[in-house]
Amino acid sequence: MDQFAQGNISRRSFVKRGAVLGLSTTFIGAFLAACGSDSKKSSGSTAASTGGTTAPGATTAPGATTAPADTTAATAPAAGAIKQGGTMRLASQKPGSPLDPVAMDNLGTYTVVTQSFEYLCGKGDNATLAPALAESWSPNADGSEWTFVLRQGVKWHDGSAFTSADVVATMDRLAGSNLKAYLVEGATTAADDFTVTMKLNTPDGQFPYQVSLYNPQTLITPVSFVLGTTLDKVPTGTGPFKLDKYDVATGATFVANVDWWGGKPFLDKVEFIFSDDIATQISGLQGDAADALVQFSVVGGDALLADPNVIVEGTRGAAHRQIWMNTREGNFADVRVRQAVALGIDRQALIDTVLRGKGDIGNDHPIAPVYEFFDAAQPQRERDIEKAKALLKEAGKEGLSITMHVPKLQEIPQLAELIQTQLKDIGMNIELNVESTDTFYDEWCKTYDPICDGGQEFGIVDYGNRGVPDVYLVKAYATGEWNSAHYVSKPFNAAVSEYQASLDLAGRKTAISKVQKIANEDVPYVIPYFYNTLYAHSKKVGGIVASGLGHFEMGKAGFLA
Amino acid sequence: MQRLASAIVTLWLLATIVFLIVNVLPGDVGRKILGPFAPKEDVAAFNHRLGTDRTVIAQYLTSIRRVFTLDFGDSYQSGQKVTDIILPALFRSGKLALLAFVLTIPISIAAGIFAARRKDKFADRVVVNVGLASSSIPEFVTAAVLLSVFCVNWKLGEVFANPPAGTSVIGQFRYLLTPAMAMVIAYFGYIARMTRAGVIGGLQSDYARTATMKGLSKGTVMRSHILRNALAPTITVISVQVGYLFGGIIGVEKVFNYAGLGSTMLTAVGAKDIPVLQGAVLLVGIIYMMSTLLADLLIAYLNPRVRLEKTR
Numbered sequence: 001m002d003q004f005a006q007g008n009i010s011r012r013s014f015v016k017r018g019a020v021l022g023l024s025t026t027f028i029g030a031f032l033a034a035c036g037s038d039s040k041k042s043s044g045s046t047a048a049s050t051g052g053t054t055a056p057g058a059t060t061a062p063g064a065t066t067a068p069a070d071t072t073a074a075t076a077p078a079a080g081a082i083k084q085g086g087t088m089r090l091a092s093q094k095p096g097s098p099l100d101p102v103a104m105d106n107l108g109t110y111t112v113v114t115q116s117f118e119y120l121c122g123k124g125d126n127a128t129l130a131p132a133l134a135e136s137w138s139p140n141a142d143g144s145e146w147t148f149v150l151r152q153g154v155k156w157h158d159g160s161a162f163t164s165a166d167v168v169a170t171m172d173r174l175a176g177s178n179l180k181a182y183l184v185e186g187a188t189t190a191a192d193d194f195t196v197t198m199k200l201n202t203p204d205g206q207f208p209y210q211v212s213l214y215n216p217q218t219l220i221t222p223v224s225f226v227l228g229t230t231l232d233k234v235p236t237g238t239g240p241f242k243l244d245k246y247d248v249a250t251g252a253t254f255v256a257n258v259d260w261w262g263g264k265p266f267l268d269k270v271e272f273i274f275s276d277d278i279a280t281q282i283s284g285l286q287g288d289a290a291d292a293l294v295q296f297s298v299v300g301g302d303a304l305l306a307d308p309n310v311i312v313e314g315t316r317g318a319a320h321r322q323i324w325m326n327t328r329e330g331n332f333a334d335v336r337v338r339q340a341v342a343l344g345i346d347r348q349a350l351i352d353t354v355l356r357g358k359g360d361i362g363n364d365h366p367i368a369p370v371y372e373f374f375d376a377a378q379p380q381r382e383r384d385i386e387k388a389k390a391l392l393k394e395a396g397k398e399g400l401s402i403t404m405h406v407p408k409l410q411e412i413p414q415l416a417e418l419i420q421t422q423l424k425d426i427g428m429n430i431e432l433n434v435e436s437t438d439t440f441y442d443e444w445c446k447t448y449d450p451i452c453d454g455g456q457e458f459g460i461v462d463y464g465n466r467g468v469p470d471v472y473l474v475k476a477y478a479t480g481e482w483n484s485a486h487y488v489s490k491p492f493n494a495a496v497s498e499y500q501a502s503l504d505l506a507g508r509k510t511a512i513s514k515v516q517k518i519a520n521e522d523v524p525y526v527i528p529y530f531y532n533t534l535y536a537h538s539k540k541v542g543g544i545v546a547s548g549l550g551h552f553e554m555g556k557a558g559f560l561a
Numbered sequence: 562m563q564r565l566a567s568a569i570v571t572l573w574l575l576a577t578i579v580f581l582i583v584n585v586l587p588g589d590v591g592r593k594i595l596g597p598f599a600p601k602e603d604v605a606a607f608n609h610r611l612g613t614d615r616t617v618i619a620q621y622l623t624s625i626r627r628v629f630t631l632d633f634g635d636s637y638q639s640g641q642k643v644t645d646i647i648l649p650a651l652f653r654s655g656k657l658a659l660l661a662f663v664l665t666i667p668i669s670i671a672a673g674i675f676a677a678r679r680k681d682k683f684a685d686r687v688v689v690n691v692g693l694a695s696s697s698i699p700e701f702v703t704a705a706v707l708l709s710v711f712c713v714n715w716k717l718g719e720v721f722a723n724p725p726a727g728t729s730v731i732g733q734f735r736y737l738l739t740p741a742m743a744m745v746i747a748y749f750g751y752i753a754r755m756t757r758a759g760v761i762g763g764l765q766s767d768y769a770r771t772a773t774m775k776g777l778s779k780g781t782v783m784r785s786h787i788l789r790n791a792l793a794p795t796i797t798v799i800s801v802q803v804g805y806l807f808g809g810i811i812g813v814e815k816v817f818n819y820a821g822l823g824s825t826m827l828t829a830v831g832a833k834d835i836p837v838l839q840g841a842v843l844l845v846g847i848i849y850m851m852s853t854l855l856a857d858l859l860i861a862y863l864n865p866r867v868r869l870e871k872t873r
Contacts, residue, residue: 094828095639096638096832097638097639097640098639098640098641230640245726247649247726247820248639248641248646249646249649249650249820249825250723250820251723253726271725273721273723273818274818275721275818276828276831277815277818280720280721280815280816280817280818281818283708283709283712283713283720283816284720284721284818286713286720287708287712287713287716287720288716288720289712289719289720289721290720290721
């Protein structure tokens, strides 16, 4: 799960385990909420992202689908406000897979492993990429080759030097798995100890996103790394913390890497306390048994949102809920019915109610405002009940009764109930079929593969955060693999291709503007909002950088002076 | 010998029930671990690697073999050996259960005797009603209240019960005290009432009257005559609770984020981690059987009639 459990704990795990525990979790959450007092929240910085990749298959790993968000947020203490020393305790979901930097597949594992291992490209402000192990990168004229200049003076935790040989070896290993759509073995070559060139299978103007934290399994491992090796068996890395102790049942302890290229970390130690129960994690933060909580969602997180002693940070991103309507046959085959649904929804009310305001408004396309090529000039679709009624009447669907299928995942059931209420105003009668995530995902996807819609024409599905929107555009809209709406549009596909072929921001902006317009008009999916990924910490700490993708960068974190 | 055969049958039944239950749970193991959007080829390869794509019969035979060779294989989720997961979890649960027992048994037996000697008086009513109320509240509710009040709000106890590595025995006591108290509250009433009933029966018995008339002191009559008989049902109750304490305190372990056997099982159910679940359930089953055996021996020791009956 989504994590949060669900979106992310892997949100699914969270939801499932919460369900298993049942009353207990509910009770705790309610009880703690009752014990809390006033509300207070804080800001979070934002980041957006750009980009587009060519091959959908090579984007994010499976686990990342469960929760992730998309932008970096950092607690922002004043310069010099952090003092040296101390152990910061992080309440985090339990790693759901071995600490294998290549095969890891869930947020709990990402959080732990990325304390030691690092990417070529890190996360910058406003969703741009920032230098990490690579100091700079540039494409050739057509984007078919990318050259990365590596940082000098970086050491592995055993004291040996990081060089281009490590990058070449890493890329060759990934060429057979995660990056196989982009690279073949031998396509990465070293010009010298600190310059590598990657020759891509097909040109890609945004390839660096594939070797950044947006593609979590592309951590740089040493040339001697053997596939299947886990961090706890062979502790190494170039990152700010070295693994000291690890017990998947209880937690992990990292000690500062004083030779880190980013400078000696403020903290002496980082201690992870694992728990798959978000209510327990919240209790830990409120009870001073933890200094920060890596990720949580609004649902189940009320106690934190209402706690004046805790700072809640939101990471904006592109994670969203998709209300699908079958465009090929049935009640929604007529675009006027789909537009009526879109017009019947009060998006801001949904955000305020189910997200407690922690989200960006959606406009029925998957391009989130955090993406730098987002076209903000496009008119926002507003609620218009009369127009919606008129469209339904024109389509001969007045008083339409229909079943909406939704998973019992985070706020989705509440979202469905609100939509049910709102659409009553345009004369639609919606019956809700809320199912467990197991039934919703496993059975539907298994039975109806490759279209994961369970053969239903109307429902809600969740999409995690991505650094670039290609997965949404290609898998959900274009190729049909997750195209629950059975949407087919040549102009849309052409606009997506144009976007993916663009080597510069201006080209991407032009193409994405078309994508937004077509998706908004055709409305195969209503996308009411993009939700923030939340994390929290005590008022004593600062400097944490959260990606919303499970990464919790602690290199510059510490206790406030 | 008869007991051993019966134990083997019980283990087989347990293993079979666990297997059936796990296979009734919805969801595909590979899909569950890799996530809803993992490519189906990856899921298929993952299932093949785990052997969860084999026939149910083949999987069942493997699981039964594992039970009788005590080799449960590796966890689907973490890849660790199952024994490396469940034995430390058992040890942790054991510590918590031991503390809970050390606190519960003397308190509740003393309270039961105290109440019995004041039968129908105010003090007796207090013990009976408090006991009834405390045992009526599920442990996880008590645990949540204690956590919120004592640990979160008043910061008198530890929110997370897992002590950091290297914590001293005394230090561990601090971490485990609040969850143990949740269990004490839950079991106090039951054990106290059982003791009270037994002692009342003993106090009214002919043998107690005879002993008193012989001139024995009240204390001697209580220790040597009444308690030996009165505690038999209490010991039976306690022995059943031992097994329960190891596997049934899921709620308390979950609330305090304690990595014991109960929460290990809960996590395994959620992840459909069959090897871990099977190993943990069987471990609990073995503990149940052993605690019942121990109870039988204790009762036989305390009650000559039982001993003699067995001898005959």
